[in-house]
Amino acid sequence: MGNTTSVTLLDRVKDAADEDAWSRFDTVYRSFIARFLSAQRVNEHIAEDVCQNVMKHAYESITGGQFEHNGRTGAFRNWLRQVVISQLGIYRRKAKRHEPRLPAQLESHLAREDSRLVQIWNAEHNRATLRLVLELLHGSTPPESLEIFRRTFVEGEDAAKVAHDMGRTKNAVVVVKCKVLKKARDLAANLLD
Numbered sequence: 001m002g003n004t005t006s007v008t009l010l011d012r013v014k015d016a017a018d019e020d021a022w023s024r025f026d027t028v029y030r031s032f033i034a035r036f037l038s039a040q041r042v043n044e045h046i047a048e049d050v051c052q053n054v055m056k057h058a059y060e061s062i063t064g065g066q067f068e069h070n071g072r073t074g075a076f077r078n079w080l081r082q083v084v085i086s087q088l089g090i091y092r093r094k095a096k097r098h099e100p101r102l103p104a105q106l107e108s109h110l111a112r113e114d115s116r117l118v119q120i121w122n123a124e125h126n127r128a129t130l131r132l133v134l135e136l137l138h139g140s141t142p143p144e145s146l147e148i149f150r151r152t153f154v155e156g157e158d159a160a161k162v163a164h165d166m167g168r169t170k171n172a173v174v175v176v177k178c179k180v181l182k183k184a185r186d187l188a189a190n191l192l193d
Contacts, residue, residue, distance in 0.1 A: 008069075009021060009024065009025055010062065010069055010076065013025050013059075013062050013063070014062055014063060014065075015063075016063045022059065024132070025058075026055055026059075028128055028129075028131070028132045029054075029055065029058070029080065029128070030051050030055055031128070032124060032125060032127075032128035033047075033050070033051050033054055033080075033084060034047050034048070034051050035124060036084075036120070036121060036124050037050060037051070037084075039120070039124075040103055040106060040117070041103050042102060042103065042106070043102075046091060046102060049091060050084070050087050050088055050091055053087045053090070053091075054080070054083050054084055054087050057083050057086075057087065058080065058083060061083075067079060074122075077121070077122065077125045081110060081118070081121055082111075084110065085107045085110050085111050088102060088106060088107045088110075089107050092107070129188060130154070130188075133184045133187045133188050134146070134150070134154075134184075136187050137149075137180065137183060137184060137187065140183070141180055141183065144166070144176075145176050145179070145180050146180065147166070148162060148166065148168075148173055148176045148177055148180070149176070149177055149180035149181065149184070152173065152174075152177045153177055153180075153181060153184075159173045159174050159177065
């Protein structure tokens with residue numbers, strides 16, 4: 001994808017022939033959902049099944065034109081959350097008595113906009129987006145600049161300490177951080193929210 005295109009990942013996924021876009025989308029969002037479910041103590045095998053069904057539904061909805069982003073911040077992440085809720089409910093209804101159970105009220109807590117679980121969902125989504133942006137930056141950003149960005153912006157280290165460790169001036173570190181941050185923001189603007 002890189003920073004040479006203004007086409008969003010979602011727009012690219014709509015094109016069923018763009019396998020790279022789907023692969024990237026699947027990798028990012030499958031791992032995001034799996035991590036989220038794992039943190040909610042969902043059995044690993046159940047989480048895999050739910051993830052598979054969510055990704056299948058997402059692919060069919062996006063490439064089939066049933067999902068259209070309305071341009072509002074958070075629209076995609078909220079839609080995806082609803083798909084997860086739906087697939088959890090389907091799994092719960094189909095589960096046999098001898099299979100591991102889902103945590104009680106997981107779907108209802110995830111459906112309440114004001115719940116702590118939705119805050120966790122949104123924070124994990126932001127981390128998934130940041131991981132994707134960092135991956136995309138690798139192709140167009142020198143390794144030292146990425147290291148400066150990671151340490152100062154992502155990890156919050158003091159610029160003076162990073163400058164000392166890397167044999168640069170504090171001002172040079174701040175300039176590099178700002179340049180990479182601009183690139184990162186441009187990339188993030190072209191991703192799903």
